[in-house]
Amino acid sequence: MMKFLHKFSSPPYFYSISGRMLPWLTALFLVLLAYGLYGGLVTAPADYQQGDSFRIIYVHVPAAWMSMFIYMVMAVSGGIGLIWRIKLAEIVSISSAPIGASFTLLALVTGSLWGKPMWGTWWVWDARLTSELILFFLYLGVIGLYNAIEDNRTASRAVAILALVGVVNIPIIHYSVEWWSSLHQGPTVTKFAKPSIHIDMLIPLLVMAVAFKIYYAIALLLRCRNELVQREQGSRWLDEVLEKV
């Protein structure tokens, strides 16, 4: 396993294997997405209180989960890059930032579109919504800081520190609905007790969550390849790749 990781983190190997993985991941993503969308929009019954508006859950909740998951990937790989100075870890870290930012934005916007008909408001400054907004700004801060520093490797180090400090926000987002009274309801699926969602509604949600994870893998590989090409200009393996284009 460690040998594989070591090999995987070598730029030419990563470049070629990621290219071969992309079509498979895309096919898997499309199948899961089709299944999840069909399940969520067609077969899942309407909610007893919220009617069909609850179907927003199938984009809102996976997006919100991804916003936190990607942040952790970004911070941890940033930390690995900081300690071991592994190039690929730095690349994974910074390539995750725009994807995470877009999922955070998606969670905020769909939450707003759900809140308006159900709660009666687009936005409130309660703990959950505010901490998710802070997450969005953390992502923007990471992207901005990276672009502000000329040298890629110095920029990666600075960004990793910012990302690691921001990790504090993740448990705050998750527990905000329990620590403080808020307008947002408590967790449905991730609480320790049995999920309080009907099984026909839960399965499409989990499928969509997996589909979003695969999407992240695809988007991440694409961005990592770009970042790698950017950083490895003039290296022999890249010249060989260019030969074949």
Added chain:
Amino acid sequence: MSEFLHMGGYALYVWSSYGIAFLIMLFGIFKPLILHKQQLRELKLKRQREKR
């Protein structure tokens, strides 16, 4: 079918949520793809110039 599109009166909220998700996710794939093509094209040109 029209009942499906109607979403029990929440069509505007439900479909705009899915639409925005679709646009954001599509953008997140095509932007790096296009950039990659550009990168390879530029690097190739640069190499050919250097060879001469």
Added chain:
Amino acid sequence: MMSSAFKMKPIRRARLSLILLMVAGVSVAAWFGLRSFNENLMFFFSTSDVVEGKAPKDHLFRLGGMVVKGTVQRPGEGLTVKFILTDMAKEVPVEYTGILPDLFREGQGIIANGKLTENGVFVAQEVLAKHDENYMPPEVAGSMKTAQNKESAK
């Protein structure tokens, strides 16, 4: 990688401990910061808070609670609604004029933003519905209700 982590070079170990120290430091700072802002982070006051006089008397605040079944009244033609909110311990009467969210109904948790009048009535300027984390089809909710009713009938 694991074995190399144990045999980490001193410089790497120093970097790792620096990072851990930094994250720990920020966490502690955040913890104290949040503790001191705890009151402000509370999105609403409960009805018990209001009855016990803990809620502010002179300015707007949010009141959260459940609409007591059978208390929703619409006096007159307009959009004015009167109902009683409870947190299962103390009750507060509420008055509101305006459009209610779709989820507003008897037995539903809501949050009202407004002011407390001298005679103890909460006059709301805005009413938001709070929903729970349970999702199920109406048939299941219906059968659960009848099961509960049977249970309580015993």
